Amino acid sequence: MKLLYWLDEWLTNSRSEQQAQLPMSGGDLLDNVYVKYNFVDVNKPLLFTFSPAGTNVQEQDLHEDFAPWGYHLAQKQQVNVISFQHLGKSNWFRSRNLIFFLEQLATLLEPFTYRLGYGLSRGGFAVGAFANLLQLDQVLLFHPVSTKNQKTAPWDDRSSTEIAQQFDWEGDYHDLDLGKAKGYIIYDPTNRIDRLHAKRYPELTHLRVFGMGHGTHATYLNKFGFYKQVAVDFIRNQQIDIAQFRQQTRTLRFKEDYYKRLSKVNSSSEHRLGLLSKAHNILIDEKEEHVQEHQAQIDVQPLIDIAIRHQDEHPKDAIKLLEMAQQLVPNDPIVEHKLRQLL
Known part of the structure; x- marks a missing residue:
């Protein structure tokens, strides 16, 4: 647990001395969870990410450059990050060693005054379960899972619930505990189980995406950068531009492949x-x-100007530019006139 030792010593320094020792990065293996961290600026937010199902990494897959889910995204936004990657398929971050690590870690984070959590499905469960412990300020959850405790959520009859019963769902951190955290939960309201899990997060702003499903469309949505766009907005601004989010989902629905x-x-x-x-x-x-x-808002005049400027030396290229302009603004009289002249 190199991180705990480093933080314990780092805390003895003044704030300016702490900043002078950054950046600092590394990784630890905690039973069946790998944690990787990167601290860049004590004045920037600290982001916690937990991996979702489907990222079934094995211990032999780990190497020096391995990055857990969400780690590179945080790096690109230049915020501090601690990323947790579960190993194996059936792993709900219930390891006693991991929990002990998080309990110790929580006492050593005082310099980071603003903390974020980001998780998807299984990772969202972990963010919600450890939010109060880690004193998170804002969270972003996709495809919610609040718990796999069958007494608390008897309506969650997914196959993953039965498999998850090998773990302790009565002990500490087995259920959501947001503490002071606010933020966003994004889900498909037509998915009955997701909808019922989401109802257990009344403190969060609910953003609904019809047809998003749970996991089924993850690769598809990722193809269009849906998750990344929302997450980047959240990490950069510690909030989501809801109007822009609505526009993103509207644009997604315009894609034929979606249906x-x-x-x-x-x-x-x-x-x-x-x-x-x-x-x-x-x-x-x-x-x-x-x-x-x-x-009606497209201005094709720059394309027309370039075409006219080069029509003598490169008439074929000029025609291509005008044809492109014609596609953007069909029936434009100026474009049609210039095309007739060159054809």
Whole structure:
């Protein structure tokens, strides 16, 4: 537990001396959890990340450059970070050694006055369970899981719940304990279990994304940078621009592949397929209005100017530029006139 020893000694210095000793980074193995940390500035937020299911790293996969889930994202935002990566498939951060480490760590973080937590699914459980212990100020949770205690959440009948019963769900930190933390929880309200877990976080701002599912669309949403965009906003500003978030989800819904994937996932339910089809048709009309609205704001004059400037030396390139402008603003008389001249 090199980090604990380093922090204990680091705390004996003045704040200016503490800053002078940064940056500092390293890693520790705590039973079946690997922790990696990077401290860059005592005046910046400290971010805690916990890995979600699906990141099934084994101990033999660890190496000097290995980065737990969320670690690189924090580095790019130049904040302090402590990232926890579970090892193996069935691991809910219930290791006694890990809990002891976190209890000791919590007493050594006084210099970091603003603390954040970011987790997805299983990682979100850990953020919520340890939030009070770590004195988190703001949290960002995707696909919520509040606990796997079957007495507390008897409606969580996922297969993962049964597997998770090998761990202690009666002892310390087995359930959400946000303390003073505020923040955001993002989930699909049509997912019954996620919705019920989310209801257990009344302190947080609820942001709903229809069709997001739980894990099913994680790779798909990640493909469009959905998670990253929201997380970066949260880490940089310690809050989410909700208007921008709504625009992101609206843009996501305009992608045809979104409905194809949703239909595939819900292929066994005629009722859901009907709802999806109705929503898709509404969105087709909405998308057309959205495109027309933005086309009216597009200024293609720079493309026209460049085309005119180079039409003698590079007529083919000029035509391509004008054709591009025509795609952006169909039926524009100036673009059509210049194209007729060059063709």
